[in-house]
Amino acid sequence: MYRSHTCGELRITDVNKNVTLSGWVQTSRNFGELLFIDIRDRYGLTQIVFNKTENIDLFTQANQLGREFVVQIKGKVVERSNKNPKNPTGEIEIIANDLNVLSASKLPPFTIENNTDGGDDIRMQYRYLDLRRGEVQEKIIFRHKVGHEVRNYLNANGFLDIETPFLIKSTPEGARDFVVPSRMNPGQFYALPQSPQTFKQLLMVSGFDKYYQITRCFRDEDLRADRQPEFTQIDCEMAFVEQEDILNMFEGLIKHIFKTIKNIDLPDFPRMQYDDAMRLYGSDKPDLRFGMQFNEMNDIVKGKDFKVFDDAELIIGINAENCANFTRKQLDELTDFVKRPQIGATGLIYLRYNEDGTLKSSVDKFYNEEELKKWAVSAKMKEGDLLLVLCGKAEKVRKQMNELRLELGNKLGLRKADEFKPLWVLDFPLLEYIEEDNRWFAMHHPFTSPKKEDIEFLYTDPARVRADAYDLAINGVEVGGGSIRIFDKQLQAKMFERLGFSDAEAQKQFGFLMNAFEYGAPPHGGLAFGFDRLCAVLNSIESIRDFIAFPKNNSGRDVMLDSPSTIDEKQLKELNINTTI
């Protein structure tokens, strides 16, 4: 037996017990006569005392222990004279009478502490050491807890956890697939799933009616910061449901997670049409922790000989409350911010509603006090507020203003880490036109149902067709999304046609699903949450990487494994492939 207790377990009530602990040496302090060693495991930290007078050999041995040595210690629990109220084991210490070095350690390449001296690269390379740091370990444990509660809720609600295959069929629609050459079927390839979408729909056709799976998905996309080639999805589907049933079920799930994990009772989630979200926030995932809704100003600013506005398709203002006292420098910073190439605005116009009631704008040349007053009224400004105005092409200016709004939210401390504002965004467009491909693509995926009343516009006005699709955003982050699915073969065929599939292509790629629809498919729909992302949002952390035990870097490499790597000629030959570089 390596231990009788963990390093986080002993309390004042255990005094006088003989115990055995095992763990890693966190610190060692030699006071001449006494040597104190803190040993650590994932449960906590316990102080061990070695007394030179009482046992010189043991003292000498203990004095040679370095950081991260793995030791087993036997001893007696005693009350500490110098208690540490911050540590749950801080009322006791162990008088050691035996020490066994289980494993020595070289000096680690960085300190194993929350405030580590290790940079990103070295910590990725030695991920197994980084995972020893308390704050990283906590995130992995947090993820475990969330997964556990997700399962508790879904199991209690009658969902079945059903595994779907990883070696599936490549389909060019959507993101790029990772593929797997088949040795047994020369010249042919499996694909790794981008999501279990078609399988969960087949499970509905099979009658399983409530399905979930916490499963890995794969997308071979060019990696942006904080995107991983493999990521985990909480994937769910229900049959005999309408959108309302799904929203209620999964709003319940998110509430359950917040309650059980964070002890937060969330009120019912507000809902917003996609069109309204874009109009009021320039985003399909608005952060509702703060206001600054968009104020469209075309009616009141056009026709005053200010060419910039007159030429603009859309002029939007947002009211930064109590910011009239922004300095020139602060305004310049905001202007620089919106002019950054990633944002691309040409300039920023402002209107100060000073505390003394006067109005001062950057376009005083073109607008008199009375006109500016109209701006202030339309933006519901009060004395002390600052109006910030952008203009341009409607779609672009909305995006730019969204960025400015979020930047202001950050600067003003309005995006609080301990506040959570979920929002359902509903009625997404079914299709989006991609200029460079010169065709319409499914915004969600080709299996999403158009709204019945919009089907007639599939060809006459594709942009107008709304989908029975919904996203859940929390604090400006999309944590999940889904849709009601098409379950009628004719409508599915029509959808593929609209997306430019020939009948033969549709049949080749998705024939199994369309065939399935011919044998009694129930109405169904579902959604999927990004598990990594959900964990990050619950902690108000932007990066998902620390919630993944062994993440890859931005080139899709695992630097710890040094993977991907070349493989043997023999392997290539067996797989009937060559590399071309």
Next chain:
Amino acid sequence: MYRSHTCGELRITDVNKNVTLSGWVQTSRNFGELLFIDIRDRYGLTQIVFNKTENIDLFTQANQLGREFVVQIKGKVVERSNKNPKNPTGEIEIIANDLNVLSASKLPPFTIENNTDGGDDIRMQYRYLDLRRGEVQEKIIFRHKVGHEVRNYLNANGFLDIETPFLIKSTPEGARDFVVPSRMNPGQFYALPQSPQTFKQLLMVSGFDKYYQITRCFRDEDLRADRQPEFTQIDCEMAFVEQEDILNMFEGLIKHIFKTIKNIDLPDFPRMQYDDAMRLYGSDKPDLRFGMQFNEMNDIVKGKDFKVFDDAELIIGINAENCANFTRKQLDELTDFVKRPQIGATGLIYLRYNEDGTLKSSVDKFYNEEELKKWAVSAKMKEGDLLLVLCGKAEKVRKQMNELRLELGNKLGLRKADEFKPLWVLDFPLLEYIEEDNRWFAMHHPFTSPKKEDIEFLYTDPARVRADAYDLAINGVEVGGGSIRIFDKQLQAKMFERLGFSDAEAQKQFGFLMNAFEYGAPPHGGLAFGFDRLCAVLNSIESIRDFIAFPKNNSGRDVMLDSPSTIDEKQLKELNINTTI
């Protein structure tokens, strides 16, 4: 709302309620004035009544419903005059007042019933329909329940569910890897994990101390019947443990599953040395539901001028109790069985201990009554028993006798479907010599710890070195196995050397693990259960396939998806690979 109740929910206490049900048409019976339709979902079957006189339109509409149509029905619950006690809803029926066809169905290619008329191939192709059959659906739901209880037990015991990567590094040791070309790292490949072995060991080095994961594993092996290229493992690891801790923890898990899923209280599991298992049963996973232990007879049969025995390395007999009355035909069948090429014995010798006390063997020429009496005594035969004897090279004859024993167990009905006999098999050999490769291989894997006292024989007598490795067998099926791991870099290096790795190879493939061992690795060990296999064994079913929602056939193909398949030239080009056929 598509339904107020499921098709398995309504009882006599619901009489007079107005309800809405949705489901699949299972059967339709027209009695002229009344039409009965059973509708089905995964919860059950409910009888719906349409009355011609009361609503001729509705009756006519209902009369056109075919099997597997998806319908929504509204009506009133009434008590049935002709109750069906076999069906939980059999006391009631629904008088329909509204019918809505949600989805029509073509005639299914086979009947959706337990006793289906569909062959294997057609059911694989239409797997989504096969999954509608009660007995298939039950298996998928059973699997869900087992998974749930595995998690309940492990979570309650402080294990953390931690996900490990799927895109990892190819290592030639072990089975063949599936590989994934990396587009972003041209000419390089990821591999899919054969198991999360090295990752779970790293997690122990990181201090997570109790880990589990129910995860997919991949092996590109030539498929035998009932082997799948992807399969699911319940993968577990613990730190600061000895073998005894692991056996107890996972014996507890299996007991928990039997108790919660099957309401069976299993007694403590017996344990057997690998050597004893081979000697007494010729198998490392003996089926303990019945006896017929091997009786080694060399001492009493050699030296009597029977050349077959004199030349044999090992002579084994098993006592088939009460089988002395086997007919000539039965004995011939057994002889044919052992002479099949898959088994390869040259013949079968028997000794009848007749009810009248006489002895009759097939080698009476060589052995007199007194000598045969010794056989009977050594095999603990009583009157009415039958001794069956095989001989040859020790290893081969043990395997042959194992097959014969199992065959007899089947024939005699001794392998009862409702009896469960778990067994820990301990102290497996560390190494096995593979003739065709002319070298020693790790029997379990290269990370398995040799027994301390046997390390000295690594080079002098490799076959003698036992491992701290253990398997759990239930009813003759290996459901799990594991080992205490090496956690010392020097010993791990020694092991790689013994397996024929150069230092450079070991470093290239497993450097990350050996490096990790230099920074304070705790003693650790673990095991993995085959989840598909465990589910099958719990149901006393041999095939794992029906416990997998979407299995592949013996060529690794998914015939429903028609996968694997060729991929676009564009995809190949992006991946920098060519096919060579």
